Amino acid sequence: MPIQTTSKIWHNGSLIPWEQANLHVMSHVIHYGSSVFEGIRCYGQPEGSAVFRLPEHMQRLLDSAKIYRMEIPYNLEELCAAVVDVIEANGVTPCYIRPIALRGYGEIGVSPKGSPVEVYIANFPWGKYIAGHGGADVCVSSWNRLAPNTMPSLAKAGANYMNSQLIRMEAEINGYQEGIALDVNGLVSEGSGENIFIVRNGVIFTPPLANSALSGITRDSVLTIARHLGLPVNEQPVPRELLYIADEVFFSGTAAEVQPIRSIDRILVGDGNIGPITRQIGDEFMSIANGLKPDRFGWLTPVKVTARESVSA
Numbered sequence: 001m002p003i004q005t006t007s008k009i010w011h012n013g014s015l016i017p018w019e020q021a022n023l024h025v026m027s028h029v030i031h032y033g034s035s036v037f038e039g040i041r042c043y044g045q046p047e048g049s050a051v052f053r054l055p056e057h058m059q060r061l062l063d064s065a066k067i068y069r070m071e072i073p074y075n076l077e078e079l080c081a082a083v084v085d086v087i088e089a090n091g092v093t094p095c096y097i098r099p100i101a102l103r104g105y106g107e108i109g110v111s112p113k114g115s116p117v118e119v120y121i122a123n124f125p126w127g128k129y130i131a132g133h134g135g136a137d138v139c140v141s142s143w144n145r146l147a148p149n150t151m152p153s154l155a156k157a158g159a160n161y162m163n164s165q166l167i168r169m170e171a172e173i174n175g176y177q178e179g180i181a182l183d184v185n186g187l188v189s190e191g192s193g194e195n196i197f198i199v200r201n202g203v204i205f206t207p208p209l210a211n212s213a214l215s216g217i218t219r220d221s222v223l224t225i226a227r228h229l230g231l232p233v234n235e236q237p238v239p240r241e242l243l244y245i246a247d248e249v250f251f252s253g254t255a256a257e258v259q260p261i262r263s264i265d266r267i268l269v270g271d272g273n274i275g276p277i278t279r280q281i282g283d284e285f286m287s288i289a290n291g292l293k294p295d296r297f298g299w300l301t302p303v304k305v306t307a308r309e310s311v312s313a
C-alpha cells in the first residue's frame with residue numbers, strides 16, 4: 001500500500017515539511033544499513049486519541065542505538081514529546097508512527113564515526129498489515145533468523161530487515177501471507193515482522209528472546225494480558241513441529257496487532273478457525289488500545305487529535 005503522506009516530519013528538534021525530509025545518496029545509512037527505528041501505533045479513543053506504549057517504544061529505540069554505539073542527542077522524555085508534537089501537528093489518527101535514527105552524510109568508510117546521527121519521526125495512516133479475515137496462511141521460511149553474535153536481534157536495526165525481506169518475499173512468492181523463521185538451531189524464532197505465540201492444551205508458549213527474536217512490545221502486552229487473565233504462559237524454546245500440532249497460533253506486533261494464523265505450510269491450525277484464547281487476548285488488546293476498557297497497565301499516552309474513525313474492539 002503506498003504511503004499516505006501527512007504534512008510534517010520531526011527532524012532533529014524541528015517540524016519540517018514532509019517533502020523536505022530527504023537524504024543524500026552518499027549518506028552512511030544508505031550504504032551500510034546504519035539505522036535504528038521504531039514502529040508505534042496511535043489509536044482513536046472514545047475521546048481524542050492515544051499512543052500505545054510510547055515510552056517503551058522510545059526506550060527500545062535508545063537501547064537499539066546504544067547497542068550500535070549511536071549517540072542520540074535526545075533523552076526519553078524529549079523523544080516521547082516529539083512523537084506527540086508531530087501527531088498533533090499533522091492531526092491524523094489513527095496512525096502509525098515511524099521514528100528513525102540514522103547515520104547521515106559525512107564520510108564513506110564503514111566506520112560511522114564521521115557521519116552525523118540524524119533523528120526523524122513521521123506519522124501516517126496505516127491499516128491492517130496482514131490481509132484477510134479469519135486468520136493468515138503462513139509458511140515456515142527456508143531462511144533462518146539472525147545467528148547470535150552476528151546481527152543483534154534485540155536491536156531494531158534497519159539492516160536486520162534485509163533478513164526480514166527475504167522471509168517475507170519468499171512467503172509471498174509461494175502464496176503465503178507471512179513466513180515464520182527458525183533460528184540457526186532450527187527452533188522457532190519469529191515472523192519477518194512479528195513475534196509468535198502457540199497455544200496447546202490451554203497453555204500459551206512463545207520463544208524466549210535468546211532464540212533470535214525481537215523484544216516485541218506487543219509480545220510483552222500479550223504476556224501481560226495473558227497473565228492478568230490467569231492463562232498459563234511459558235517462554236520456552238519451541239520446536240518447529242509444535243506449530244503443526246498446536247490448537248492455536250497467532251502473531252503479535254505493532255503493525256500486525258494480534259493476528260490469528262489459520263494454516264502453516266498448508267496444515268490447518270486446530271480446526272482452522274480463530275481459537276478462544278487468541279480471540280480473548282486479541283479482544284482485550286484492542287479494547288485497551290482503543291480506550292474501551294480501562295488502561296489498567298498504564299499503556300496509553302493521550303494526544304489531542306480527534307480520530308477519523310469511530311473506535312471498536
Ligand SMILES: Cc1ncc(COP(=O)(O)O)c(C=O)c1O
Binds near residue numbers: 039194195253
Ligand atoms: C522482527 C520483528 N519481530 C517482532 C516485532 C514485534 O515487535 P513490536 O510488538 O514491538 O512491534 C517486530 C515489529 O516491530 C519485528 O519487526
